[in-house]
Amino acid sequence: MKRIAFALLGVAAALPAGAAPQGDAPTTPYFVANCFNCHGTEGKGNTAIPSLAGRDRAFLEESLKVYKAGGKPATIMHQLAKGYTDEEIAVLADYFSRQK
Numbered sequence: 053m054k055r056i057a058f059a060l061l062g063v064a065a066a067l068p069a070g071a072a073p074q075g076d077a078p079t080t081p082y083f084v085a086n087c088f089n090c091h092g093t094e095g096k097g098n099t100a101i102p103s104l105a106g107r108d109r110a111f112l113e114e115s116l117k118v119y120k121a122g123g124k125p126a127t128i129m130h131q132l133a134k135g136y137t138d139e140e141i142a143v144l145a146d147y148f149s150r151q152k
C-alpha cells in the first residue's frame with residue numbers, strides 16, 4: 053500500500069507545477085466551472101438563479117465587484133465573490149459574456 057502511495061506521489065510530482073496557460077491563446081480557466089453548479093453549465097441556467105451566458109461583460113464584472121465589496125444584497129454571491137481577485141473577476145466576466 054505504501055508503495056502505491058509513493059508511486060502516486062511520483063506521478064503528481066512529475067506533472068508540471070502550475071500548468072497555467074501562457075501567451076495569448078484563448079483558453080478557458082478552470083475556475084469558471086465553479087459557477088456552473090448554480091448558474092448552469094457554461095452559465096446557461098434554467099432555474100431561479102440568473103443565467104450568466106451572453107450577459108453584458110461590464111454588468112457581470114461590476115456585479116461581482118459590488119458583491120465582493122458587500123454593496124449588493126445577496127444570499128451567497130457576496131461570500132463567493134470574495135474568493136476571486138479583480139483579475140479573476142475580469143476573466144469570469146469575459147468568459148460568461150462570450151457564451152452564446
Ligand code: HEC
Pocket residue numbers: 084086087088089090091101102104111112115116125126127128129130132144145
Ligand atoms: C452556490 C450557488 C452559486 C454559485 C456557486 C455561484 N453563484 Fe452567482 N448567484 C447565485 C445566486 C443565488 C445569485 C442571486 C444573488 C444572491 O442571492 O446571492 C447569484 C447572482 C450572480 C450574479 C448577478 C446576476 C444578476 O442577474 O444580477 C452574477 C454576475 C453571478 N452570480 C456570478 C457568478 C459567478 C461568476 C460565479 C462563479 C465564480 C457564481 N456566480 C457562482 C448563486 C451562485
